[in-house]
Amino acid sequence: MQRFRHDVDAARFATRRAGLRLVLERYLGRPAASLVIDRTCRHCGAAHGKPRADNDRQLDSSVSSSGQLVAIAVARGIVVGIDVEATTTAEASLTWCCKEAVLKATGHGLAVEPRLVVIDRIGDRLAVIAAPPEHAELLAFRFVSLELPSGYIGALALDAAAASVVYFDLAD
Numbered sequence: 247m248q249r250f251r252h253d254v255d256a257a258r259f260a261t262r263r264a265g266l267r268l269v270l271e272r273y274l275g276r277p278a279a280s281l282v283i284d285r286t287c288r289h290c291g292a293a294h295g296k297p298r299a300d301n302d303r304q305l306d307s308s309v310s311s312s313g314q315l316v317a318i319a320v321a322r323g324i325v326v327g328i329d330v331e332a333t334t335t336a337e338a339s340l341t342w343c344c345k346e347a348v349l350k351a352t353g354h355g356l357a358v359e360p361r362l363v364v365i366d367r368i369g370d371r372l373a374v375i376a377a378p379p380e381h382a383e384l385l386a387f388r389f390v391s392l393e394l395p396s397g398y399i400g401a402l403a404l405d406a407a408a409a410s411v412v413y414f415d416l417a418d
Contacts (some may be wrong), residue, residue, distance in 0.1 A: 262309050262316050269318045270299050270307070272414070288353050296353050308350050315398050324409060327351025330392065330400035339399045340391060341365050344372055347403035348387045358384075365389070372401070 250256040267278035274281070287295030297307050307320045313332035320326070327350035333339040345360045352358075363384060364376035372391070377384035383405075390411055392400035402411065 258311055262311050265316045266309050266318055269320055273320050319402055324406040325351050327403040333399050343401035344389045347401045351403040
């Protein structure tokens with residue numbers, strides 16, 4: 247936390263970390279303090295990768311925050327990525343959220359140029375319809391638009407045809 251210049255950024259960082267532990271505690275039924283969270287990037291080995299609890303390769307998670315909101319996705323057996331933004335422009339921001347969510351899901355982050363990832367509707371759902379050939383795995387993802395408080399927009403990327411989304415409010 248000492249790398250942050252502003253106290254508010256350090257507080258948001260701590261909130262994201264604590265929130266993930268609380269969600270994983272609820273999901274796994276184990277005390278948050280006992281969980282080992284590994285952030286080794288699967289692409290380069292640095293410590294900026296997707297959070298993984300207790301080296302469980304079947305459990306996937308993703309975290310995003312913007313303004314006063316932290317969003318956390320956890321799933322077993324599917325790959326997930328989540329992105330939220332504080333905004334007043336819904337549709338353009340939703341496309342950007344989808345791009346960020348899918349790049350978080352695969353662990354690429356902004357190492358893949360977002361302009362090369364094309365999001366569009368297929369039927370009633372948003373999906374990746376074009377991606378760089380070396381990142382064809384992005385084409386497997388669909389999106390769920392998140393139900394968020396006013397002033398926020400977000401997307402959940404899933405590599406599954408169907409999955410149920412359950413919302414928990416940890417504000418209390």
